[in-house]
Every structure is written in structure tokens, then in C-alpha cells.
Amino acid sequence: DTAVSQTPKYLVTQMGNDKSIKCEQNLGHDTMYWYKQDSKKFLKIMFSYNNKELIINETVPNRFSPKSPDKAHLNLHINSLELGDSAVYFCASSQGRAHGNNEQFFGPGTRLTVL
């Protein structure tokens, strides 16, 4: 069983469209994250949720809206897609935000291409 799964794996869309990426973890973790890996392969945090509560919101355009229906799921909705949104988006989870043993487990990534 996949620990952290994301759908879709690939997403190709036109500028201006709205799209969503889904993430699910079956590890029983209570903290989930969205990271963005740009064309230079640099990974950077976007959002983090702990027990459905938003705890990290980096400087990300408000076209990006995360939603956590329960602690096993964290979805990412993107409005009015722009060319610069093309990247690989990774979901991750860990046991707890204040927990010292905060080993993070990553999903396989979603490669978003905006044309």
C-alpha cells in the first residue's frame, strides 16, 4: 500500500483554467504539507495543515487554496493557472508539527504543465 499518494501524476492544462490535486496518506499522521519543486529542482514549502488546521502559509498567491477535509487528506486547488505555476507539486506527511521525530514522507509528485 502506498503511504502517501497523489492524483493525478501528470496534469497538462491551459492558462486561466482551475485545477485540483489530491493527496491522501494512510500513515495515521496528523500533519500534511504541500511543497513545490521548480524547474531548477528547488523544493520549497507552500502550506502545512495539522489536524485540518492551517499552520503554515508561505508567500503563495491566493490563487492557491489548500483544503483538508480530514487529517488523512490535503487537496490543493489552483485558480486561474499561469505559466509560472508549471512545476512538480509534492505532498508530504509527518507524525506531528511539534514532534521532534518529525520524519516526513513524500508522495510521488504531480507534474503540472501550464500551456
Next chain:
Amino acid sequence: KQEVTQIPAALSVPEGENLVLNCSFTDSAIYNLQWFRQDPGKGLTSLLLIQSSQREQTSGRLNASLDKSSGRSTLYIAASQPGDSATYLCAVYFQAGTALIFGKGTTLSVSS
């Protein structure tokens, strides 16, 4: 500003060589440090997690060390194999309630 730096950006070695990947970070008050491996077009695989109270962790041919006072960690790979070819990422968890800060990675190529 909290930053993580990895040197070198790329490394090529012949099979069988022992090698060391370097990671440095600002701010010695860290919670833990995690090493990952990323294969082309794939996700991240966690290799080793070192808590702030630990000096090193070992898994198979991999050994990671942590020196908080100097802001450094090293990943030692013994007897490298072509299957070790990948990008190795160092990430630091600086404070509770935050997220990992990643370095830009070292891309390793092991030739047979």
C-alpha cells in the same frame, strides 16, 4: 534567514568509491535533519533522519553525521554502486511548527 547549502552540486565517481556529500545550515538550534534521495522524475525517498541530540545515523552503506555547532552534516556512502546514482537532498527542520528547509541537492553519478 534559515538556509541550507549543499556542496558540490554534482559529483561523478567510479563504482566502488567511498564518497561524502556535504550539507551546511545556518542556525545551530535545529530539531532534526533529514537526508533524502530523489531519482529522476520520481518522488523523494527518506534515507536517514538525525535528531538534534544525535551525532550520527547509519543505514546499510549510508552513514549520516551531524555537527550542530559547526552547522554541518555529511552523508557518507560506502562502496558506491551505479544504482546509487540520484540526487541527494539535505533538509533541516529548524523549529517546531515549521516545515523542512531544503538544500538544492547534490546530483551523484556512479559509473560502472
